[in-house]
Amino acid sequence: MEEILKQILSGMNEMKNDIAEIGKNIKTVEHRLDRLEKMDSIEHRVEVNQIDLTDIKEILEKMDSFQTDVLKDFFQIFKGNSFNKVLQEELNLINQRLDAQLTKIAKNEEAILMIEGKNNKVS
Known part of the structure; x- marks a missing residue:
C-alpha cells in the first residue's frame, strides 16, 4: 500500500x-x-x-x-510695362506718405522732449 x-x-x-x-x-x-x-x-x-x-x-x-x-x-x-509703371507710382506714393508720417512723429517727439526739458527746469 x-x-x-x-x-x-x-x-x-x-x-x-x-x-x-x-x-x-x-x-x-x-x-x-x-x-x-x-x-x-x-x-x-x-x-x-x-x-x-x-x-x-x-x-x-x-x-x-x-x-x-x-x-x-x-x-x-x-x-507689362504699364503695370510696372502703376506699381512704381503706387510705391512712390506710399513712400511719400510714410515720409510725411515719420516727419510728424519726429516733430511730436521733439515737442515732447522740449516739454520734458521745461518741466525739468521748473522742478
Whole structure:
C-alpha cells in the first residue's frame, strides 16, 4: 500500500511539474501573441499613414500645378510695362506718405522732449 501511495505521490509531483511547465509555455505563447498583436497594430498604422501620405502627396501636386498656372498668368501681367509703371507710382506714393508720417512723429517727439526739458527746469 505504501508503494502505491509513493507511486501516486510521485505521479502527482510529475503532473504538478508538467502543469507548471505547461503554464510557462502558455505564458510564453501569450507574450508572443501580444507582440504579434502589437506588430499587426503597427503595420495597420503604417498602412493607414501610407494611404494618408499618398493622399497628401496628390493634393500637394494638384496645388503645385494650380499655383504654377496662376503664377504664370500673374507674371505675364507683371511683365507689362504699364503695370510696372502703376506699381512704381503706387510705391512712390506710399513712400511719400510714410515720409510725411515719420516727419510728424519726429516733430511730436521733439515737442515732447522740449516739454520734458521745461518741466525739468521748473522742478
